[in-house]
Amino acid sequence: MKTWQYVTLYSMFYLSFFILISHQIVEAGSKDKLCDDTELIPSNDVGLLLGTSKYVRKGRINLYYKYRIEATVALFRDGKIQYVLVSGDNSTQSYNEPTTMQKDLIKAGIPPEKIYLDYAGFRTFDSVVRSKVVFGQDNITIISQPFHNKRALFIAQHKGINAIAFNARSVNPHYGFKTNLREIFARCKMVLDLIFGNQPKFLGEKIVIE
Known part of the structure; x- marks a missing residue:
């Protein structure tokens, strides 16, 4: 076997x-910290909603987005969070995840004064770290799909x-194939x-949340 083949193999x-x-x-680090039921999950002042785009190809609603909004509203209505910190990508003037999510949360009944926006949540890593360093939160409820929550x-x-x-x-495996593939490398x-x-x-x- 040639040297380059050994290098490639290793x-x-x-x-x-x-x-x-x-x-x-x-997977091991997230055991006992995930919950699917608003009645069972402990309360926290702030829910950290991880951003994503509202639309996918051909203008269809992104199901990841839709279900995250629904989950956040359910937590708020059941009194499990008092504020929502929406953290997402706003890297260009034409792309603004936090503001888009804010509008839909307000439409669903969450008061505007209960929503804070983090425009520099370019990655999950940034969103989580900034929730503590910038927004002063030592206790948070992260809101996203299970695979994403585990990493956060x-x-x-x-x-x-x-x-x-x-x-x-969650979405079905076929719908979320590309997202699940990206998660491996993320x-x-x-x-x-x-x-x-x-x-x-x-x-x-x-920024003080109060």
Whole structure:
């Protein structure tokens, strides 16, 4: 076997091993911190709603978005959160996840004064870290789909945040295939972020939620 073939083989082995380890530690680190029932989940002042785009191809509603909004409204109506911190991407003038989500939360009955926006939640890592460093939250309820919540919880645990997560409704495997595939590599990137002590792209002045 030629040298380049050995290099390729070993590289594939180590990459596969790293992917497996990243997956396992995220799964193990989220046990007993996920909940699907608003009656059973403990209360927190702030729910951290992780952003996503409202629409997918051909102008259809993104089901990940729809179910996260519904989950957030359910938590608020049942008194399990008092405020919503919407954290998402606002990297361009034409793309604004937090404001879009805010409008739909208000339409669903959550008062505007109960909603805070984090425009610099470019990644899940940024959203979780900024919830503590910028918005001063040591206890949060993370709101997203289960696969996403697990990664966010792992980040929170390693950043000194006491977090639980409420699972928004999942989508079927076919609909979410690309998202689930990206999650594999997102977990690897998250592990590297934690190992090397990376920070969010932006921090900035503190914002008080009250």
